[in-house]
Structures are given as structure tokens and as C-alpha cells.
Amino acid sequence: MSVPTDEPPLGRDRLRELLDAVLDEDSTCLSDMAGRAHSSPFHFSRRLSRDTGESPVALRRRVLLERAAWQIGQGTSVTDAAFAAGYASVEGFTRAFSRAFGHPPSATTAGGGRWLPSPNGVHFHPPLHLWVEGNPRSRPGMDPIALQVHHDVEDTAFLIRLAADLPEEDYRRVWDPGRTVLSWDGPEGSVAAVLERLVRTKEVWLASIEGADFPERGADDPESLRSRHEEAGARWIAAVDDIGRRGAWGDRLIDALCDPPESFLLGGVVAHVLTYSAHRRQAVRHMLRSAGAEVDHGDPLEWLHDRNERRGDTQ
Numbered sequence: 001m002s003v004p005t006d007e008p009p010l011g012r013d014r015l016r017e018l019l020d021a022v023l024d025e026d027s028t029c030l031s032d033m034a035g036r037a038h039s040s041p042f043h044f045s046r047r048l049s050r051d052t053g054e055s056p057v058a059l060r061r062r063v064l065l066e067r068a069a070w071q072i073g074q075g076t077s078v079t080d081a082a083f084a085a086g087y088a089s090v091e092g093f094t095r096a097f098s099r100a101f102g103h104p105p106s107a108t109t110a111g112g113g114r115w116l117p118s119p120n121g122v123h124f125h126p127p128l129h130l131w132v133e134g135n136p137r138s139r140p141g142m143d144p145i146a147l148q149v150h151h152d153v154e155d156t157a158f159l160i161r162l163a164a165d166l167p168e169e170d171y172r173r174v175w176d177p178g179r180t181v182l183s184w185d186g187p188e189g190s191v192a193a194v195l196e197r198l199v200r201t202k203e204v205w206l207a208s209i210e211g212a213d214f215p216e217r218g219a220d221d222p223e224s225l226r227s228r229h230e231e232a233g234a235r236w237i238a239a240v241d242d243i244g245r246r247g248a249w250g251d252r253l254i255d256a257l258c259d260p261p262e263s264f265l266l267g268g269v270v271a272h273v274l275t276y277s278a279h280r281r282q283a284v285r286h287m288l289r290s291a292g293a294e295v296d297h298g299d300p301l302e303w304l305h306d307r308n309e310r311r312g313d314t315q
Contacts, residue, residue, distance in 0.1 A: 018039075018044065018051070018056075019048075019122065022059055023063060028086060044056065051120075052119070053120050054119055054120055054122075062118060063123065063130070064084075064085040064124075066115060066116055067124040068085045068097065068105070069105075069108055070126050072108040082105075093105070101116070101237070102237055103233060103234040104230075107230045107233070108234060109235050109238070115241070145240070145244065145270070147304065148274050149236070149240050149270075151304075152274060152278070152281070153233040153237060156199070156281065157226070157230070159195065159284050160222055160226050162288055162293055163195060163222050163225075164222035164223070166291055166293065171222070172190050172192050173190060174189040175191070175287040176189045176283070176286075181276060181279060185197055191288065191291070192220050194283050195284060196220040197280060198229075198280050199218075199225055201273060201276065202236045203228070205273060206232060206235050206236060209253060209266075210239075240270055243267075243270070249266055250265060252266075253269065281298055282298060
């Protein structure tokens with residue numbers, strides 16, 4: 001009786017064979033992967049984890065989620081993408097996708113980077129290939145820029161949900177008369193005004209980054225803001241992720257939406273948005289407390305702890 005080994009025949013790329021086994025459409029479990037690589041599950045898992053820093057099951061799940069994000073952005077339905085990624089239910093896929101990308105599948109838009117952080121740089125590359133980064137990123141929570149961007153988007157969504165429970169009078173009440181954050185933005189003395197500016201800022205900067213027309217101002221009721229933020233937040237995460245992946249923080253944006261046109265460093269744009277988003281989110285908290293609502297501190301440490309508790313991570 002022969003025993004599977006982990007040694008490749010002379011002249012063959014064993015790591016490539018292991019990756020092929022992991023990502024084969026019919027490899028639904030570890031034993032399937034190992035069998036396709038002509039190895040035992042123990043040796044297969046040990047070798048791949050050693051060479052990539054990621055377990056076979058985790059690597060497959062991550063790459064298939066990246067593929068699903070690309071497929072949805074190309075027009076594939078969430079249901080079809082879920083089953084193609086090997087999930088037994090759309091609900092399970094939606095939970096996994098939202099945890100990984102920071103937004104639900106329905107908020108995925110065409111374009112932008114959709115690589116998840118990985119220890120090895122192995123990613124899905126459309127339509128059917130793999131891409132290996134030369135300088136792979138670390139885990140999501142270890143990148144402070146990614147942490148702040150995701151926290152900002154999720155915390156804004158949280159505040160919009162809280163504001164939706166306010167009476168209309170309190171939602172539009174001017175709690176802080178004359179309060180102005182940036183002179184060109186005008187007064188922001190109400191919950192409605194501050195939340196709208198939180199969403200509007202990303203919409204305007206995304207138009208500049210993407211070379212689109214100046215966006216029309218949308219409605220500012222909580223449901224409209226929720227919809228606007230869901231769409232803009234997903235695009236913002238993808239845009240910042242793409243800037244980081246390309247190492248383009250020092251690239252200069254000529255913003256034709258300004259009159260006269262001005263130039264900005266992309267890293268400066270992201271820092272600007274994060275700075276004033278944090279300021280505005282705390283202002284909303286003060287107003288919500290004045291209206292009698294219970295609200296947390298908005299601390300990214302607490303957010304990261306709670307997120308890792310939900311994911312079962314330990315850091």
C-alpha cells in the first residue's frame with residue numbers, strides 16, 4: 001500500500017500544484033484538495049500552510065470571495081455568486097462577504113480593487129486566473145489605514161441607523177447653532193446636516209478620483225442617507241484599497257471639480273476625509289445624546305474588539 005508523499009516529481013512546481021488543488025471547482029473539502037494533489041490531508045495542509053502562511057480552507061474561501069465580488073460587480077446575481085463560491089445559502093454567503101469586505105454583496109459596484117488582505121499575496125485575477133503580489137499585505141486589523149476606513153464607513157452606517165429612530169423634529173433640530181466644520185460646507189448644526197455632509201463628502205471626492213461629473217445632492221432623510229451611504233461607502237473602501245494596493249499615496253489628483261482646478265495628493269485626500277469624518281461622527285453623538293438617545297463612544301478599539309469577537313479572532 002503506497003503512502004501519499006509531499007515530494008513533487010522532478011521539474012514540477014509543487015506549490016502551484018497545491019494551489020491548483022485548493023482552487024479546483026470540485027475541491028469542496030480538505031480531503032478533496034489533498035487527493036487532487038496526490039497527498040495526504042496532513043501533509044497537504046502542513047506544506048501549504050508553511051509555504052503560504054494560510055490554511056488551504058481559508059485560502060480557498062478568501063479567493064472565492066474575491067471572485068464573487070468581481071462577479072457581482074460584473075452583474076452576476078448575489079444568489080449565483082453565492083452558490084458558485086460554494087455556499088449552501090445566500091444568508092451564509094452574505095454574512096461571510098460582509099465580514100470580509102465591510103459591506104454587503106448588494107453594495108458591490110463595478111470597478112475598484114477587491115482584494116482581501118492576505119499573508120501570501122495570492123489573489124483572484126479575472127476572469128479565471130490567480131495573481132501573486134510581490135509585497136503582500138498583512139491581516140486587515142493590522143493596517144491602520146484600512147482599519148480607519150472600514151471603521152469610518154461602518155460607524156457612519158451605525159449612526160444613520162440610530163438617527164432613523166429619532167422623531168423628525170429632533171432629527172432636524174439645530175442643536176448647535178452656527179456650528180461650521182469647514183467654511184465652504186456651511187453650517188452643520190443638526191443631526192440631518194452632519195450626517196448628510198458625512199455621506200456627501202465621500203460622494204464628491206469619489207467623483208474627483210473617478211473623473212466623474214459633480215454629483216447631484218440627494219435627499220437627507222435617514223432612509224435616503226442609508227442608501228446613499230451604502231453605495232458611496234462601498235466605492236470609498238474599494239478606492240482607498242486600490243490606492244494602497246498600487247502604492248499610489250503620493251500620486252497627484254488634479255481636481256477639475258474645484259473652481260479654479262486644484263491638485264491634491266491622494267494620501268492627503270484620504271487623510272482629509274478620515275479627519276473630518278471622525279470629527280463629524282463625534283458631533284452626531286453629542287447631538288444624539290442631547291436628543292435622549294443612548295450611543296457608544298465611537299472608539300475604533302471597541303469596534304475592532306467587537307468585530308473580532310463576532311469573527312472569533314484573537315489578536
